[in-house]
Amino acid sequence: MATSPPSTHSVGVSVPRTDGTAKVTGSARYIDDLPGMPGEIFGRTLRSTVPRGVLRGIRLDPSFDWSDVTVVEARDIPVNAILMISEEQPVLAEGKILHAYEPVALIACPDRLKLDRAARAITLDIEPLPAILDIDTALAGKDVIWGEDNVFKRYLITKGRGDAEGRAASEAGIDAALAACDVVVSGRYETHHQEQLYIEPQGFVAFWDDAGVHVTGSLQCPYYVHKVLKRALDLSSERVHVTQAVTGGGFGGKEEYPSIIALHAALLARKSRRPVRMIYDRTEDIEATTKRHPAIVEITTGCDRDGTLRALKARILMDGGAYMTLTPVVLSRGTLHAAGAYRWQDAFIESVAVATNTPPNGAFRGFGAPQTIWAIERHMDRIARAIGKDPVALRAQNLLRSGDTTATGQTLGLSVGGHACLEAALAESGYHEKRAAGPAVNGRVARGIGASVFMHGAGFTGSGERMLKGKVAIDLLPGGRLQIRTASTDIGQGTETVFRQIAADAAGIPVTHVDFAVPSTTVVPDSGPTVASRTVMVVGAIVEGASREIAERVLAEQAAGGGSFTEAGDRLLSREREVSCLKVYEPPSFIQWDDTTYKGDAYPCFAWACDIAEVEVDLDTFEVTVKNFWSATDVGKAIHPVMCKGQIEGGTLQAIGWALCEEVVWKEGLIKNPRMTNYIIPTSLDAPPFHTTLIEEPWPYGPGGGAKGIGELPMDGGAPALAAAIEHATGLIADSLPMTPERLHTLARTA
Amino acid sequence: MSVSDLRLFEMRRPADLPDVCAVLAERVSRSEPTVLLAGGTDWLVEQETRPAFAKEAALPLVLDVSRLPALRGITLDGDRLRIGAAATYLDMRRDPAVLARAPMLERMGRDIGAIQIQARGTLGGNLATASPAADGVTALAAYDATLVVHSVRGERRIPFASLQTAYKRSTRAADEVIVAVEIDLPPAGSPWIWRKVGTRRAQSISKVALAGVAVREGDRLTRLGLGMASVAPVTALLSRVRTLATSRPLRDLTAADIDAAVDADVSPIDDIRSTRDYRAHCARSVVRAFLRDLGAPV
Numbered sequence A: 001m002a003t004s005p006p007s008t009h010s011v012g013v014s015v016p017r018t019d020g021t022a023k024v025t026g027s028a029r030y031i032d033d034l035p036g037m038p039g040e041i042f043g044r045t046l047r048s049t050v051p052r053g054v055l056r057g058i059r060l061d062p063s064f065d066w067s068d069v070t071v072v073e074a075r076d077i078p079v080n081a082i083l084m085i086s087e088e089q090p091v092l093a094e095g096k097i098l099h100a101y102e103p104v105a106l107i108a109c110p111d112r113l114k115l116d117r118a119a120r121a122i123t124l125d126i127e128p129l130p131a132i133l134d135i136d137t138a139l140a141g142k143d144v145i146w147g148e149d150n151v152f153k154r155y156l157i158t159k160g161r162g163d164a165e166g167r168a169a170s171e172a173g174i175d176a177a178l179a180a181c182d183v184v185v186s187g188r189y190e191t192h193h194q195e196q197l198y199i200e201p202q203g204f205v206a207f208w209d210d211a212g213v214h215v216t217g218s219l220q221c222p223y224y225v226h227k228v229l230k231r232a233l234d235l236s237s238e239r240v241h242v243t244q245a246v247t248g249g250g251f252g253g254k255e256e257y258p259s260i261i262a263l264h265a266a267l268l269a270r271k272s273r274r275p276v277r278m279i280y281d282r283t284e285d286i287e288a289t290t291k292r293h294p295a296i297v298e299i300t301t302g303c304d305r306d307g308t309l310r311a312l313k314a315r316i317l318m319d320g321g322a323y324m325t326l327t328p329v330v331l332s333r334g335t336l337h338a339a340g341a342y343r344w345q346d347a348f349i350e351s352v353a354v355a356t357n358t359p360p361n362g363a364f365r366g367f368g369a370p371q372t373i374w375a376i377e378r379h380m381d382r383i384a385r386a387i388g389k390d391p392v393a394l395r396a397q398n399l400l401r402s403g404d405t406t407a408t409g410q411t412l413g414l415s416v417g418g419h420a421c422l423e424a425a426l427a428e429s430g431y432h433e434k435r436a437a438g439p440a441v442n443g444r445v446a447r448g449i450g451a452s453v454f455m456h457g458a459g460f461t462g463s464g465e466r467m468l469k470g471k472v473a474i475d476l477l478p479g480g481r482l483q484i485r486t487a488s489t490d491i492g493q494g495t496e497t498v499f500r501q502i503a504a505d506a507a508g509i510p511v512t513h514v515d516f517a518v519p520s521t522t523v524v525p526d527s528g529p530t531v532a533s534r535t536v537m538v539v540g541a542i543v544e545g546a547s548r549e550i551a552e553r554v555l556a557e558q559a560a561g562g563g564s565f566t567e568a569g570d571r572l573l574s575r576e577r578e579v580s581c582l583k584v585y586e587p588p589s590f591i592q593w594d595d596t597t598y599k600g601d602a603y604p605c606f607a608w609a610c611d612i613a614e615v616e617v618d619l620d621t622f623e624v625t626v627k628n629f630w631s632a633t634d635v636g637k638a639i640h641p642v643m644c645k646g647q648i649e650g651g652t653l654q655a656i657g658w659a660l661c662e663e664v665v666w667k668e669g670l671i672k673n674p675r676m677t678n679y680i681i682p683t684s685l686d687a688p689p690f691h692t693t694l695i696e697e698p699w700p701y702g703p704g705g706g707a708k709g710i711g712e713l714p715m716d717g718g719a720p721a722l723a724a725a726i727e728h729a730t731g732l733i734a735d736s737l738p739m740t741p742e743r744l745h746t747l748a749r750t751a
Numbered sequence B: 001m002s003v004s005d006l007r008l009f010e011m012r013r014p015a016d017l018p019d020v021c022a023v024l025a026e027r028v029s030r031s032e033p034t035v036l037l038a039g040g041t042d043w044l045v046e047q048e049t050r051p052a053f054a055k056e057a058a059l060p061l062v063l064d065v066s067r068l069p070a071l072r073g074i075t076l077d078g079d080r081l082r083i084g085a086a087a088t089y090l091d092m093r094r095d096p097a098v099l100a101r102a103p104m105l106e107r108m109g110r111d112i113g114a115i116q117i118q119a120r121g122t123l124g125g126n127l128a129t130a131s132p133a134a135d136g137v138t139a140l141a142a143y144d145a146t147l148v149v150h151s152v153r154g155e156r157r158i159p160f161a162s163l164q165t166a167y168k169r170s171t172r173a174a175d176e177v178i179v180a181v182e183i184d185l186p187p188a189g190s191p192w193i194w195r196k197v198g199t200r201r202a203q204s205i206s207k208v209a210l211a212g213v214a215v216r217e218g219d220r221l222t223r224l225g226l227g228m229a230s231v232a233p234v235t236a237l238l239s240r241v242r243t244l245a246t247s248r249p250l251r252d253l254t255a256a257d258i259d260a261a262v263d264a265d266v267s268p269i270d271d272i273r274s275t276r277d278y279r280a281h282c283a284r285s286v287v288r289a290f291l292r293d294l295g296a297p298v
Ligand SMILES: Cc1cc2nc3c(=O)[nH]c(=O)nc-3n(C[C@H](O)[C@H](O)[C@H](O)COP(=O)(O)OP(=O)(O)OC[C@H]3O[C@@H](n4cnc5c(N)ncnc54)[C@H](O)[C@@H]3O)c2cc1C
Pocket: B035, B036, B037, B038, B039, B040, B041, B042, B043, B044, B045, B065, B071, B085, B086, B111, B112, B113, B114, B117, B120, B121, B122, B123, B124, B125, B126, B127, B128, B129, B133, B134, B135, B136, B176, B177, B178, B179, B203, B204, B205, B206
């Protein structure tokens, strides 16, 4: 392991993680490790057991002793609404039930065993209604559960001949463009739910005092929780205090839901006048919290006989679940990635997200892109098959380069590393030789290799960062130290270490001289959410800028009054009492985006990658073993190479799970496998040897010499690379996920 | 569930086997809840899924049998291997007699949960829980093992074939403690198979698992023991396959005959872990693969 250098050059060096010792030795305190507060009671949620119905009432068994049980119902909530994009999701159901596990009432009690009995002494009087459980039924619109047509959101991206006045003319245009092509290929691709399965379930502790409400818990985005609490509890900003506890993973799953559980705990604390602890067990966590949106993507493309891509027509359908939550943003990112990493003259990409009576789907690493990248990458393999061309050659021929324009008309300029990634991964893996040799069959086991190429927009979409105005503060502390105050949280991915490295180098001080304030809305400014591959690239850039400004003031003091950096800093502090810099993110001015036409610079830049999977398929049982996984990723600049590779390998393993074994089993709107023993994620033994290459095509506006966001990208390419490898090994063509042995067996039987 | 939700229980560590048998007999006769605890890897999981907080007159009594000398130890006496009910999978994996004479047990042990479970879990617990997915039971079925049980009435020996009666039910009485299993071993070097088709490579419950041991003389099988997990309400003994494969020279076995025998021996179902069709397909494939390895032209 590398050790922290005494020098001031920490960027690019894999310094020890600053949270590492505490986590490895067990001294880190996650929310349920925090000792109970005096008078603390335990809270619990009563949930609907049907996917849709009318809530007639809540009955408390009169023979039960309710004296020490607090019960919160909808009428106890100042504003019964969870404020995300819209306000339609109630904190507790009132009148109508729209999904199984929907919260209906909250209870709390000092005695956890009694709490369990109390839960059974309450009857939720729900009259079931027929439920809408899939996209097709929602689209058919016979029964309406949201708006006028069950549609949460639609987008349309048009380009070239697909771009005309209005949807109908645009569609006619793309159809004409397709008709003029040598080869037209159509396909339909499906993806399924995925549970984040962060190792630490959701949990919060809430209490009230003269300053207002305090909630501490496992979360990604302190200010999202702040906003939701403020609205539902009808409080002013200063009266809401949200603090992050050490957080055991999120992957997007702690983007929306912590607002809900924090609010539940706060409501129970408000009514009981006691501190309340709410910790989900694994089953409740899997059942109630958000998952990856299932999607159906239909694609028709036209190309020349030599494989030059011309026209793309795509239709994306996503299942948003019962409430809107963040679905429009997920759909947006999915739509913006549907064209893949390729050049198209003409494009028409439309997308629709619908409401169903299933728990709301939400943020999950990749945020809509893995679904559409699965589709376009599988479709590239289909085109290659149709024209008899090597799938990698087809990709190389059409892969975007600097100077090309994307489907939204964004002209790519700097830091466009697709080709470099492709070449590196091909060379490392020996792809061409293995592919040419054909599937290696040894007895009843066949080995194959397959590739995917993809890009992922880093940072918020379009004008997101401009509107958001993310902020950080850097303080000068005594002893020549700096403190970073940010709402960008470390949820296991290494934020606090990487930010320290960036600040240290910007200020010219050792990384051990930088502190990271506990993210609490009372002390840290709103840096925006910890999402969208934006932490290092966007927030890191202002950490760097603000640290440099503070250092410049100290250096000026040093020049004027002499002494060391520390002495000059201490002098400055004793004179000015407070030396801080609050910096607001300003995206590069050339980035222009039109939210109404969906044209322009969808993202400031993209991270690029090529994944190559080598698999063995047991021809008797269809078990797939991933033998090797190569990944070459253009990260701009690796601030911390070990953690950067860790993100790539971990994200890829999550993609392997999504592709091969993870599956939420549904029955009439209920989840049949809400446990770690039957929601199957890969174990370390299922993890293949990873061969990860970092390519650095610097993005000049990123920190540390050009870092780009790569948190989500590794989730995008694993599934299609595996599908291509399985196809190479067996000839089985999977267009739907997951590729479990059962499904491959069915494919083989029907092939 | 968290540890704070664990219901209260009383725990004792009896001094010896007669002590366990006596306490157990008395409590069972009074219908008082009593648990023998070996590795605890099944029992603890049951605590989470049990119907919560039924009103109980008395606290459940947990008797820790994991350290009873009578239940520990693995011994080889001639061709007879005796494995204590409280020996762990890891004990088995490391035992020289198992490695030399019953390598299938060692191989099976590697597929149990992961190393942490192997270090605690026991054959006694696996047999008592009697899940049709139990890997240890499946391996013992192939060896046609004999259960040695003890109660206040003394020792009783239960041949594997008369052990299982229905889903998680057996002919062992509620007051009988499993002391050991005994296996009449095939000659050293005899062919065997352990093939677990699970959900992943560790911490996995069998979708289908095949255990097999055989003794081959020329082109004939003189002994064939088989067990299969997760294809029936109890561990499948594949009796038709056994009869078929020992009734004629290996060269006369056909894939169609084998498949038909397997189909008649198993009755898989759809559940959250897998499907009926896939299980039936795997059952046929793994049996054919074993017989192919033994020399059948299939
Ligand atoms: C994470 C995990 C993974 C697992 N993976 C597998 C797997 O891959 N394959 C598999 O087959 N199983 C697996 N199991 C189940 C379990 O580990 C095995 O069934 C194990 O053999 C149980 O043994 P134990 O000693 O832990 O039983 P315990 O939990 O101690 O006892 C189980 C039951 O047996 C009874 N009992 C125990 N000893 C005796 C005795 N001597 N006489 C009479 N009754 C007795 C107990 O009263 C109790 O009812 C797994 C369990 C876990 C938690």
